[in-house]
Structure formats: C-alpha cells, structure tokens
Amino acid sequence: MDKKELWQKVLAQIQNKISSANFATWFKKTEIISKENKSITIAVPNSFAKEWLKNKYNNKIEEILENLEVDIKNINYTIKKTSNNETKNDRNETTEEELVGQLDFQEFKKDKDTNLNSKYTFNNFVVGPFNELSHAAASAVSKNPGSVYNPLFIYGGVGLGKTHLLQAIGNEVRKKFPRKKIKYISSEKFTSEVVSSIRNQKMEDLKSKYRTIDVLILDDVQFLAGKEKTQEEFFHIFNTLYEKNKQIIISSDRSPKSISALTERLRSRFEGGMIADISYPDYETRVAILKTKSKEKNLSFSEETLDYIAINIKKNIRELEGALNKLSVYKNLNNKELNIEKTKSILQNFVQSSRKKITPQKVIDVVIDFYDVNKNNVLSSCRRKEIVKPRQIAMYLLKKELELSYPSIGKKLGGKDHTTAIYAYKKISKKIEEDDNLEGEISLLKQKLASA
C-alpha cells in the first residue's frame, strides 16, 4: 500500500468515528509525506493542528493502522512547507481568535440553493422543558410540511436556539422530501432583496421566485418592524404560499403581539398558526448541552468544569458553547488539564457579561431613557399622564425584576407611599393583559435592562 492509499484508508475510518466538523477542521489538509521503516510522517497545515492531532487523535490513528494491519511503530507530525505566495506567518501562527473560530464549526458550508447549514440538525438539538413545545412543533412540521401548523412561529431571546431549530426543520425536510424546494432566509437579507428588487424594478421576478417554494423559513422577523414596504411584499408572498398549503416557518425575538410596527394583517396572519416559545434552559439542560457540545467537538472536561460553566452562564446557549471553545483552546495550546482556578480566570469575561447586575437605578434610568422623560419629574409628585406612566412602569419593573418591597419601591421613586407602589404594580399588570402595545413596550424594556 503506498502512502497516499494508506492515508485515504485511515481518513475514511476516522471520518466514521468523529463529527464531520472535527474531521473537516483537523484532517482536511493533511497527508502522509513519508513512509519508511515502520515510521510515517503526517504533514499538517499549522502548529496548532500538529498539537491537536498529536494529543487528540494519535491513539485513534494508531488503532486504525493496527486494524488495517500495517506495521507502523512511529507516527511523526510535521508542518507542511509554506508555498511561495503565503508568508510563513500566515500558515504557522494561528491566533487564539482564529482557533476559537475553527472550533466553531466554520467548516460547514451553507448550501447555496436553500441557505441551509448542515450543522443544525434535530439530532444535535438538546430538548428540555424550556424548548419542548417549540421542538415538538418543529418536529411535527418537518414530518408533514404544509399540513400541521401553518405558519409555525417560534420566538425566544438571543442565542437560545431559534436559528438552530428553524434550520433543523429545513435539513430534515430536505432529507425526507428531497424534491421539496426549501429556502431559509434572514429577515435582513429578505429586506435587502426586496429593496433592491424595487430599485431595479424586478419585483415581479422576486415574487415569482418565491412562489415556487415549498418550505419558506424566515428568521428574525422582528427585523421587519417598521419596514412597511417589505412587510407588504412578504404579506403577498405569505398569502400565495399559504393558499397553496406551503409551509411557512418564522422566528422572532418576541411574540407577534409584541412586535411593534407590524402591520395588523401580517400580525394576524402570524397568529393564525402555531406560536411556540423558547425560554431559558434549566440547569440540567445546560449541563446536557455542554456534554453534547463537548462530545461533538471531541473535547473532554471534568464534571466540575462543566458544572462551573452551567452555574454561571444561564441565559444564552451560544455563550455556553463559547466558553467551551475558549477552554479547549487553552487546554490544547498548553497541553495540560484545567484546574478550577484556571477555568475561572479564563472564563472571567463570559461570566461577568452574563451576570450583569440589574440595579434599581438601572431600571429607573432605562425607563426614563425609553420614554424620554425628565428624571426629576418622574421622581416628583407630578400627575401629568406622560410622567405617571413611566413612573408606574418603573415601579412595576422594580417589583417584577428585582422583587423589591413596596415601601422601598416608593422610596426609590422620590419618597412615594407604599400604597402608590402597590397600585402601580397592579395597574400595570392588568393593563399588560389588555394592551398589546404596552406588553411590547415592557418586553423591550426588559431586553434593554438585560443588555444595559
């Protein structure tokens, strides 16, 4: 067996043993450059890959060679010589940022027709109480597009799996119904398509392109807020597809009710199907997600480390993943196990940012800024309507978000009586039920607080 053939065989087996992301990241540009006297030398593109193969995959490679019954006692790794048009630096020195990027499954390519990314599947989507409903609906839709829930509207905060779930539906449909035409598009991209079609007087072309789709997936629809022309075009496309029983799937960071500046007819279209939310993952699910991701990336961490991450990062699954990537890069570059102190120091930034503390002062400032009112007026006993509303909302949020006592809420708002705070809390709670706009405002305020 010559060296090329041998490596092909090894790669074929490795491919079966590890995730395709890892395979693409670590084995894509490798080859055996020499094979003599029971030794082989494997050439790799950079020093990082060299370390990684040596530490992580050497055993696997040895095992495979044994199975293939080739007698190799020594495996060496070497960095491929740089070609003329690349400087040495380009190839051999990879920065930490780049490495984190590599780990982040960048090797997956988007499919050009559908815009689907094959890394998002139901298989690697962890289900817990927080996303159960959305997952069940998504799974049902993928088995029977166009006939169960139409449209399917999934909403939830940033980094909680909306895009993953939407794309998983697309990938599943593609597998089950290869002839169906699927298109995934972000609302931003859709808007720019509409804008340029209008500019080039190609609106009809755009419409007829969309008319042929069987499964249309529109991500982050809140982005269409206030863009009336785009909404109108989407409304027409929606209706055409809907009437033909074509599946429409939409995501948003908030419920249809809370998307301000959404035309009424579009809102009622969205509300006509299935609406499912994704909330925050509980502790057990966070640990399960960390374990799944570690396995996917062929990384192993102690229970203590995973526990530390799960306890400290609660509201964003993307950050859970980011923490893992960061730790794995450290571990690999330094080639040693992490102790908990080191883990804490590496993750310092992550933990701080997800632990941003909401203070009473912040609540008041965010409300004042949002309604663009004068702080002194809000803290005074002014009874003007445009002042009373923000004051009551601030009181409501102090209760709801920080669970302050009514007397201390009164005090924070310029020394009001506790009965005023109780009244405000009850009033706003009741009004939210009746007034969609107010509900939307409160949900925006909460988001601002979380990111302030």
Ligand code: ADP
């Ligand atoms: P969103 O679109 O809601 O902002 P994404 O779908 O982009 O969030 O998810 C962020 C990251 O977290 C992605 O890498 C995704 O694969 C991962 N993720 C989210 N939810 C899950 C889940 N339930 N199981 C596994 N991975 C998840």
Ligand code: MG
């Ligand atoms: Mg998304």
